[in-house]
Amino acid sequence: MTITSSAEIWVRSALVQVRADPTTIRRWFPMAARKVGAEHESVRIRLLRALPDRSEIPALYRYGDVHERRAIILSAAQLGVDDVLLELARDAFRSNDPRLVTASANPAVVERLTDEEVDQVLMKCVFMEIPLDRVPALTRRATARTSKMLAGFVLERVCAGRSVAPEVWPVIDRFPPSGELARIEQQLTADDPERRRAASAALDRRGAPL
Template sequence: MEHDDWLEHAVRQTARAPVTIRRWFPMVARKVGDDHVEARIRLLAALPDRTEIPGLYRYGDVHERRAVVLSAGRLGVDDMLLDLARDALRSNDPRLVTAAADPAVVAALPDDEVDQALMKVIFMGIPTARVPALVARVTPLTSRRVAGFVLERVCAGREVAAEVWQVIDRYPPVAELEQIREQLHADDPERRRAAAGALARRG
């Protein structure tokens, strides 16, 4: 069976007998190839209701879980999909974290959870360019939190990515920035080096 024919067959069967998606969903990558995310979302969209979705996420591999989370943009975010996206945000897999930063999901999250998600992205070293919906929700508190993270890194003598400044400088926090500058005169040479490097990356 050709790839397109297989997918159309799977979509029809899913619509008629939702439980069969448990068979089709794991097979998608092997049957469809590079378009497996979109194909999985098509299968999810064919479901007459969403009762099968939590199980597909719970027992799926990272690619299957990622497709479930990304389906929020097509299917619309309800409490169930939002809970699954929150689970993805708690994971340590950058593929799941960035998938859960889908604009439809981010729009449904309160500010504090958006901040937590963005902080995790920065902590994990995920480029913020991959999560524009999170960056768009930056508040003055977000800027202070990220500046506090930079201060912690500097005090530990560790480097920070240049892109943190696009978050911090949305609402520059005076006190935290001054504390970072003070490390230029710290007794510890590693702190001085880290502070100079961080501030130089501010551009």
């Protein structure tokens, strides 16, 4: 999708003004959705690229709506991740909005996260029922600790008689945690019929194609 010629004229004017006076982005950044419609995210990233430094970005994030915040986090792919953007991304993945959590899982950010932070974001995606195929940068960073955590999550779900998303299994099976897997299998003979049903369904999904 491309923006209209009149919208592009507005964008180019805004870019000129931002380059001349970075503080003007405080006005143009929130206006992008009204001026360019569906392409507001990419336009906001263009405005951020026009800034000579990162000094305006924290306030744009702090006072922005979810779309503005998401554009800032996604801009890391083009701006590069410095300490400013990394801290904002960390704030994004602590949020309860899946749009911000998935934005914080973009490859430019994920490569700067510690293994523990990767696990935190990945587990948050699982708890929020965000499909893991939307956050491949996280799953590529999976370790044996990640697999064990996910298997523990599956065990908790099974013991509660609840279903499990099938996409967790390829990550678990990258480093299969024998203890957790054995305890999941033990639920097949549990006294509670709901546990037996949940264990059977979860293990059936383990071998099913995604």
